[in-house]
Amino acid sequence: MAHNLSEGSLEIIMNGGHYDKPIMQVLGSKKIQGSGANERFRLLVSDGKHSHSFAMLATQLNDKLITGELSDYSVVQIDRFVTSLLKNTGKGEKRVMIILDITILTPGTEVGKRIGNPQTWTEETAGSAPAQPAMQPVPKPAPSPKSMAKPAPTANMNVSMNSSMLSTQMTHPIASLSPYQNKWVIKARVMNKSAIRTWSNARGEGKLFSMDLCDDSGEIRATAFKNECDKFYDMIQVDKVYYISRCQLKTANKQYTSLKNDYEMTFNSDTVVAECTEDASSLPTVKYDFVPINTIAEKSPDTIIDVIGVCKSAGDLQELTAKSTGKLLKKREVMLVDSSGGAVTLTLWGNEAEKFEGSTNPVILAKGARLTEFNGSKSLSYLASTMLRLNPDLPEAHKLRGWYDNGGADMDIVNISAKSGMYTGGSNEWITFAEAESRQLGSGEKGDYFSLLGVLTFTFSENAIYKACPQEQCNKKLVDQENGLFRCEKCNREYPNYKYRLLLGANVSDPTGDQRITAFNEAAEAMLGRSAADVGQMFDYDKAGYAQLFEEVKFRTFVFKFRTKMETYSDETRLKTTVMNAQPVDYKDGNTRLIKSIKEITGVEV
């Protein structure tokens, strides 16, 4: 197979010229910094004549390397790139190429060898190369942004370029910024802007706001303190594009951001920000990486994720006092659902909790919400840096609206945030009913907890729902006074209203046995995929639907967390097993466990 590399293109690019979609061969790659989501790779590329390790892969293309798609010897077409001059201590300047888009023409495994005999490109080679290749268009002076308060820094402006590249070439890619180089201008879109926060600690006090910026090459967080906070807060607007220069760069603390950049920037008194008034539609807009709600349970706690869902219900505003700080907190729990059939609780705090209005079932978009785990179930928490948007004008949002209003509202859901409130931990191990029996779980004084992968083989629909005391903390079954009032023996009061709660009896089986179990309200909601209120509604008005629901849930598989204890009724002693928590199966986790046990049983490496 013929591989026509763009011989000589590397030389042109290294001299600051532009070459449209050069075809090159990848000869090697090297991780230059970061790990996980923050890795950045450098490539050794060849155009057949020269080779050079000056190419950096934009982080959004990392996957191609990691998955092996972009293997050594691959022949690629570089569809989009920018170059930038970096100050190289003591050695003048060094040009880097940031690859933004790439098409793999022939996989490395098919090429299998180096093409031609490329020579390593060096400064000496550069000296012998023409400074301005003849094929380049006439250089154009770079227009400086009109509204800049100070003249835009003009460092590194390379004027040999075609007009479509002009604005990109004028500015520096975000991915190329580092603390070692301070003469740059970026052209970036504001993806997110925080509210102004104040702080006060031993080192002083002040206020700040932060913003997340992006361009073709990557993203970065910028923070403005005190004076700069006042100066720029009103000016900076989400979705707008700005030229920004003269900021301090420092290493980002990964604990507090999910942005793909090892650095973050701080505005200082020299910082220049000017709105870009030209067409900036080529710059990426806010990027969302929506996680389907039914897969949120598979993610690790403390992950920052983007989610979009319909607010199915919203709790009341709750006030509570933080035990650790004594601070008065306000929170509101909102239940989000999407067409994946999952439901998750999003907890709003403070101002956001106070002003939230969920009665119209708005579509809620939360970018950068934190996944938290409590008592074995997962939910989302709103952070200061979370971007919350109600009914955003996005295709995903319109789709969800349509789904919800056309039957989605009545869809069976599995609430991954369902909690029992009683679960006190226990081993993370899955065992079987046979193992539970052989370990004599439940025979002790305190009861035992265990987890198991099981199938719901039968559910008892009779008496699965009851009218409970409407008081927040009291779930006592009410006595119908037959006069429109219901009596709570615990509160010693009569109420005209009640709330429905579930108390579900069922059989759970695994390959080694089965067990009659009881699931209280939240666990039962997770198993039935319906809220107690919904089930109560069906019980009252749709008996057939109610019966159907209990049929449908049969043979669903869950990861159950049980509490089991021997109890004696009159003369009979038997195990009473309660479902603390029923979660949908995370098959990735399930397979890991399976592989581990295959290894243990067979001694064979899988």
Added chain:
DNA sequence: CCCCCCCC
């Protein structure tokens, strides 16, 4: 220079 992001 923040970096707390809460509670059950």
